[in-house]
Amino acid sequence: xxxxxxxxxxxxxxxxxxxxxxxxxxxxxxxxxxxxxxxxxxxxxxxxxxxxxxxxxxxxxxxxxxxxxxxxxxxxxxxxxxxxxxxxxxxxxxxxxxxxxxxxxxxxxx
Amino acid sequence: xxxxxxxxxxxxxxxxxxxxxxxxxxxxxxxxxxxxxxxxxxxxxxxxxxxxxxxxxxxxxxxxxxxxxxxxxxxxxxxxxxxxxxxxxxxxxxxxxxxxxxxxxxxxxxxxxxxxxxx
Numbered sequence: 001x002x003x004x005x006x007x008x009x010x011x012x013x014x015x016x017x018x019x020x021x022x023x024x025x026x027x028x029x030x031x032x033x034x035x036x037x038x039x040x041x042x043x044x045x046x047x048x049x050x051x052x053x054x055x056x057x058x059x060x061x062x063x064x065x066x067x068x069x070x071x072x073x074x075x076x077x078x079x080x081x082x083x084x085x086x087x088x089x090x091x092x093x094x095x096x097x098x099x100x101x102x103x104x105x106x107x108x109x110x
Numbered sequence: 111x112x113x114x115x116x117x118x119x120x121x122x123x124x125x126x127x128x129x130x131x132x133x134x135x136x137x138x139x140x141x142x143x144x145x146x147x148x149x150x151x152x153x154x155x156x157x158x159x160x161x162x163x164x165x166x167x168x169x170x171x172x173x174x175x176x177x178x179x180x181x182x183x184x185x186x187x188x189x190x191x192x193x194x195x196x197x198x199x200x201x202x203x204x205x206x207x208x209x210x211x212x213x214x215x216x217x218x219x220x221x222x223x224x225x226x227x228x229x
Contacts, residue, residue, distance in 0.1 A: 004152070033217070042114075042220035043153070044199060087153070098165075098218060100153035 002026050004101035006088050011107045012078055020073045020104045022088030033089040033098065034073045043087055046073070058091050075106075083108045113137065114221035116201050122187070122189065122227045125140060131224045133187040133201030140206045142184040144176060147198040159184060191228045198223045 003025040013016040024032070031050040035043035049064035049071060054096060061074040073086055085103040092099070114135045123129050135142060144156040158166035159178040173195075175187040184201055202218040 042222050045217050045219065048217060089153075098155065102150065102152045 001074055002090065002092070002099040004088055004090060004099060006101045006104045008084075008102065009105045009107070011109060012075075014078055014080060014110050016078050017074065017076050018078060018106065020075070020086050020088075020106065022071045022101060024071070024088070024090050024101075026069070026090040026098075026099065027090050028092040029066065030091045032062075032064055032071045033087075033091060034060075034071075035087040035089065035100075036076050036084050037087060037095075037103065038084045046086075048091075078108050080108050080110070082106065114201060114203055114219055116199075116221035116224050118224055119222060120225045120227075122229065123188070124229050125191060125193070127191075128187070128189040130188065130200055131201075131226075132183040133186075133221055135182055135184075135201075135203040135219070137203055137205075137219060139203040139219075140181055141204045142178060142181070143202040143204075144184065144186050145200040145202065145220075147200055147223070148196075153200070157186075180210075188226075191226075193228050196226055196228045198225050 006022045031048055033048050034046040036046050037043040046060055047062040049062050052064055052066055054061055054063045059076045064071045076081055085105045087103045088101040089098050141160045144194050146156055146216045155168050157176045158169045162178045162181055173190050177185040200223045201221040205220045215227045
């Protein structure tokens with residue numbers, strides 16, 4: 001089965017750092033996606049982790065621990081435009097089987 | 111046009127109407143998907159097509175009928191819907207269905223969605 005947990009909402013201050021956690025229990029796990037979704041818009045790809053460890057991409061970094069079923073998305077130097085929902089999604093199975101979490105709504109305040 | 115496009119962007123229909131949602135991808139991808147996104151619920155995968163063949167149908171009611179005439183186009187035909195079917199319907203595409211690969215082939219690119227309201 002598939003089970004993904006992430007916080008529903010978070011608030012952080014402009015210029016700060018925020019970490020959004022995601023835990024999962026996924027059979028046939030291949031890797032983990034993070035997507036960003038602004039209100040009323042489509043999800044856009046941020047990262048995909050297959051191996052354990054931290055992958056950095058500009059202000060955004062994503063971490064994966066396969067043994068712990070745990071990932072986080074780290075956002076540095078927060079900007080107001082980072083206010084959005086962040087979706088954690090696991091990739092499993094022999095073909096493209098992607099299961100999404102409910103998303104974490106991040107609000108960046110001045 | 112680039113990326114994944116969807117039409118219409120907004121749709122209001124009665125329970126007895128028949129309508130269709132259209133998705134087109136301009137990325138040269140081989141796989142296409144329909145998702146349903148309801149408020150406070152995770153994205154729900156509805157259908158997956160690879161090279162115009164359906165490879166996944168996640169127990170979706172028959173009032174939703176997908177069609178994939180070619181690898182660039184995907185339709186979702188709707189008939190006798192219920193008010194609880196009101197949601198954002200998102201189309202996505204990926205390069206292929208190769209599992210366990212890296213980002214370049216497995217990443218799904220989403221269209222802007224169709225906001226559907228069933229009265």
